[in-house]
Amino acid sequence: MRNELFTKEKERQLSLYPRIEKIEVKYTGKSHPGSVFVMNKALSTPYNCAMHLSEWHCKKSVLALVDGEVWDMYRPLTKSCEIQFLTFKDEDPEEVNKAYWRSCAMIMASVLKRAFKDEYSVNLVKAPEVPVISGAFCYDIILDNRLNDWKPTKDNFRSLTRDASKLIDKDLPFETLHVEAKVAREMFQNNKYKMEIIDQKASQNKEGIVVLHRFGDFVDVSEGPHIPRTSFCFQYEITAAHNLQTSQSELIWRFQGVSLPIHLKAHHTVWHKLLERSKRLVTEEKSAKAAAESHEAKDETEGIGGRCMDKRDYKIKKNLLLISFSFLLNSYQV
Incomplete structure (x- = not known):
């Protein structure tokens, strides 16, 4: 519907x-x-x-x-x-990075919504806005309470990743639609979490407009912007699911994944490190701290920090910080 x-x-x-x-x-x-x-x-x-x-x-x-x-x-x-x-290779790719992470999370949400068939209920909650340097994109969901003790296996994650790859291979465009809040409410009337987000978004502008995005037949409440098409994703894996301790009676699962775009492919050894890093629980607090540290490091490369580097070190560090997904590598701790 x-x-x-x-x-x-x-x-x-x-x-x-x-x-x-x-x-x-x-x-x-x-x-x-x-x-x-x-x-x-x-x-x-x-x-x-x-x-x-x-x-x-x-x-x-x-x-x-x-x-x-x-x-x-x-x-x-x-x-x-x-x-x-x-583009991904602009000197300052911050907005592009955000859009890519946001789109990867939306792809994961589509997969999760379908993965449990009709046997178990799945309620999509939200996609936390976390920076690329956090190491993983995220989507919070609430599963049927019969799955509260579920321990996802490697095979489970492989299956979810295969489903995501199928969507990516379809080269589906991300469409944008600005709608009145009442239209969005009609679409998401059976999801109380989306209804709360819709009311929040509508209250932030005098017209009461809410932004929706769609790829294929999957629609979500998302300000965007998003990447043009699913095929912009290249290496993509869903890697972890964490139980979040909240005050709510329902158990919230935070699913996480990592991806690199078609324009920035990585060697398999580097990709393996990124996969391992993406399994750590990502929280908004940790992400905010990591983002602040990355901006401080970026300022340092531009001479603001006052520390001296020779020209070669300066060029290497600046590239690590400014070329899109090297943020992940730069922050990876062996």
Whole structure:
């Protein structure tokens, strides 16, 4: 039902533009600066703009900056604007990293929702916003209380990972939809945790708008932005499940995983280290501390910390800190 309601609302919003209106989109990136594209209002997306530039822009662009706002590649443009594109190998990939981790967590949520079939109930709670340097993306769920004593095995995680790989191989696009809170509530009326998130998100803007994302037939409440397609994931594994001690009567499971994108493949020995690290319980508190430390280290490489390094050490350390997923390697403790 949720998927059908998403489609219905998307079609309704498109019907608000019965006549195609044109907008001008000015590209402000390094290549082809000043290029102007005439696009269709509420229909054309940043990806359509990338198609006017090159195949490289289509394949490498993870997010767009639209008038300075971070934007999904498949989110329609609604007015004339300036645009540039963000990739995994930008000097500062922070927003791209966040989007990737967020999307990996959403893929995992889709897998978990289906994994237990109809035999056991699964309630999706939330995807904690944790930085890449935390070592794992996460999604919190509540399982049927008959599974409270369940101890997931390696085979269980392998099975979950296989299901995720199937979704990744389907090359599914992440779609964005901004809806009124009442529409979101109708979609998630049977999930009290999502209803709480919807009310919270709606209260944060005067229009009461909630942002939804979909890939395939899976819909979730997520501000985004997300990566363009599931195929941007390359190495991907679901690695751990921890019981969280909370004041709630229901037991919350935090599932964790790790992934590297197609543009940043790692040697198998490095990947093994990342897998082991991703099994440690990730908490918001630890993640905040790790993120703060990484920013301090980044400042240090830029001369703010005042410690002297020769040019070679400076270049190595700066690359470790600024090239997307080397954050994980830089923080890995042998």
